[in-house]
Amino acid sequence: MVGLPIPEGWKRSHFSADIKPSIKGEKVTVLGMVLSVRKQGGLCFVILQDRYGTLQVTAHKDRTEPQVFERLTGLKAHSYIGVKGVVKAIEKAPRGAEVEVDDLYVFSEPKRLPPFDMFAKTLPSLDKRLEIRAVDLRRPTAQAVFKIRHQVLQAIRSFLVEKGFIEVNTPKIIGSATEGGAALFPLLYYDKEAFLAQSPQLYKEQLSSAFERVFEIGPVFRAEKFKTPRHLSEITSVDVEMAFADYEDVMKLLEEMIHRAITDVLDKCSEELKALEIELEKPRLPLKRLTYNEAYKTLKKLDVEVSWGEDFSTPALRKLGELNPGFYFITDWPTVSKPFYIKPREDNPRLSESFDLMHGSLELASGGSRVSSRDLLARRLRRQGLNPKLFEYHLRVYEYGMPPHAGFGLGLERFMMAITGISNIREVTLFPRDQTRLTP
RNA sequence: GCCCUGGUGGUGUAGCCCGGCCCAGCAUAGGAGGCUGUCGCCCUCCCGACGCGGGUUCGAAUCCCGCCCAGGGCGCCA
Incomplete structure (x- = not known):
């Protein structure tokens, strides 16, 4: 799937910043890069980053297609993905709203790990980071x-x-x-x-x-x-x-x-x-x-x-x-x-x-x-x-x-x-x- | 170019002064598993390193020499 053109139906409908409680119930397609994946039993939270910030994507084991749930929980940071789902107004979610996953498309997964964590307190030396500056x-x-x-x-x-x-x-x-x-x-x-x-x-x-x-x-x-x-x-x-x-x-x-x-x-x-x-x-x-x-x-x-x-x-x-x-x-x-x-x-x-x-x-x-x-x-x-x-x-x-x-x-x-x-x-x-x- | 400091798992560090207690500690990432409201989640187990080359010594991550690399300081300037 790497290198293929954007498949039918996977054009972005909303940016992270557009996902608000006021549009709850809407079906959206969000695209971005995975910052983190947290699995908690039958629940999975993915933080997705795009041009305008971050957004929480959630999957419930008992409400999500099994393959989609498995694929999502197996994702690593730096994967570029698309998610289709429904906007939920959830008080506990970071921006008061989140997208509950219906379908997932993985554009690209990292072949290797970057030498630093996205939120790490301790960063590698600037010299190391500059080698892969982007x-x-x-x-x-x-x-x-x-x-x-x-x-x-x-x-x-x-x-x-x-x-x-x-x-x-x-x-x-x-x-x-x-x-x-x-x-x-x-x-x-x-x-x-x-x-x-x-x-x-x-x-x-x-x-x-x-x-x-x-x-x-x-x-x-x-x-x-x-x-x-x-x-x-x-x-x-x-x-x-x-x-x-x-x-x-x-x-x-x-x-x-x-x-x-x-x-x-x-x-x-x-x-x-x-x-x-x-x-x-x-x-x-x-x-x-x-x-x-x-x-x-x-x-x-x-x-x-x-x-x-x-x-x-x-x-x-x-x-x-x-x-x-x-x-x-x-x-x-x-x-x-x-x-x-x-x-x-x-x-x-x-x-x-x-x-x-x-x-x-x-x-x-x-x-x-x-x-x-x-x-x-x-x-x-x-x-x-x-x-x-x-x-x-x-x-x-x-x-x-x-x-x-x-x-x-x-x-x-x-x-x-x-x-x-x-x-x-x-x-x-x-x-x-x-x-x-x-x-x- | 000169002076000073430092190079330990993928990453960040402890250990070095005072050699043996270090088959190298901690954290994070990674792997396996568990967990239904997390939010830099959490818990259990596993994996993985002494910059390079020489020397001293019974024994070197630790002491000495050379090299390479990085950071800081100085000269200059934005």
Whole structure:
């Protein structure tokens, strides 16, 4: 029976969520995956999981066809089945209603056991689960993470669209580094050397001159050889760029965007939040804004090692996270610590119009006002040791005029970590890529 | 790349410091059976493991060396 098309009469009539006391007496066909089978003498309870949740299926020995009863009680978790039966309103049943089996169709049974139990308190190591990630994702708690992720993406998209942004996609195969540095994956592009894009940065800036407001949600690639619970080689970046705006404007946009995302998750994902035991709170706007210099002084006072002009070390960020739980901005970074396209402040060029969005000690996003003068951009490139010739394709656009613009890039997985409180980025990524993991 | 910790049945762990009491304990999954309102059911019985290679020793899961793998920390960043 494995591999056969869905047989006559076995199309789904109801989802689990539709089985309520109010439709008692109706004949239904439900399809899904078996989570558990509990036999109790002449009674059998099967928990079936589908797209919308779980449902109890019951069989009484004295009321069910003997073959059907035998087949049902013999089922293992991870079997994909169809059940025809009548909806009963039963107070003792999980959702106040259950389906009493008349007929059963088994689409597929597992040939082997997954190395974990669907409800187990103790899970196998993440490493083991990732080897058969799709099976791991059958666990209700694992699913909850990605249902929340979906809601976050929906919220971000509709928020940005409402604000007049258009969604774009830019090349992921590029001919030269976007921001310099060595953190790129090289690849062979026909007979040329090419790279996987580490950011849509330059493209989105260019596009902001044509469309004014653009955003892209897509993968970016980093070849950094880091093995930490918050780094991956491939991540999803939410990139936003806006003409006629400065960093204050886009900080406001960003905080409203995450507020909207969290609000929507609270409204629409209460089941998932419950499954993950998350106490999510809406951040209060405006978020706290801490300047780099303020943070620097605070850390210095606490005898944390800091060096002006450099990014904060991990231990320093941990300290800042202790002092500032939740979401906050660190603004006005030293110009030397930021990429060439970040605009120095007019009143003090040693500082830049830039910000990082933090959640505790975790960096979620960074952004700022951009340089819109071609000559300044070329000068900044040179000063950072980059070859302006490699960026000719980019500088060229600026010769034809460029509006002032600003933007940010938000790491979607990092944001998911902040929302869910999950401390390993792999756990909030369907198929994570890191130094050692290239499959599945 | 460096530093630190750890690898015991399908899975999660106890045992390791202080070698023999460990033909390795517990839980869960799996197999057999029992149970008519369970709800991560319950009860009885069964099955099943010391990462790999060398060494020390009368004797190694336990001590030593090498390798492999994993987790954490650091640098970098989202």
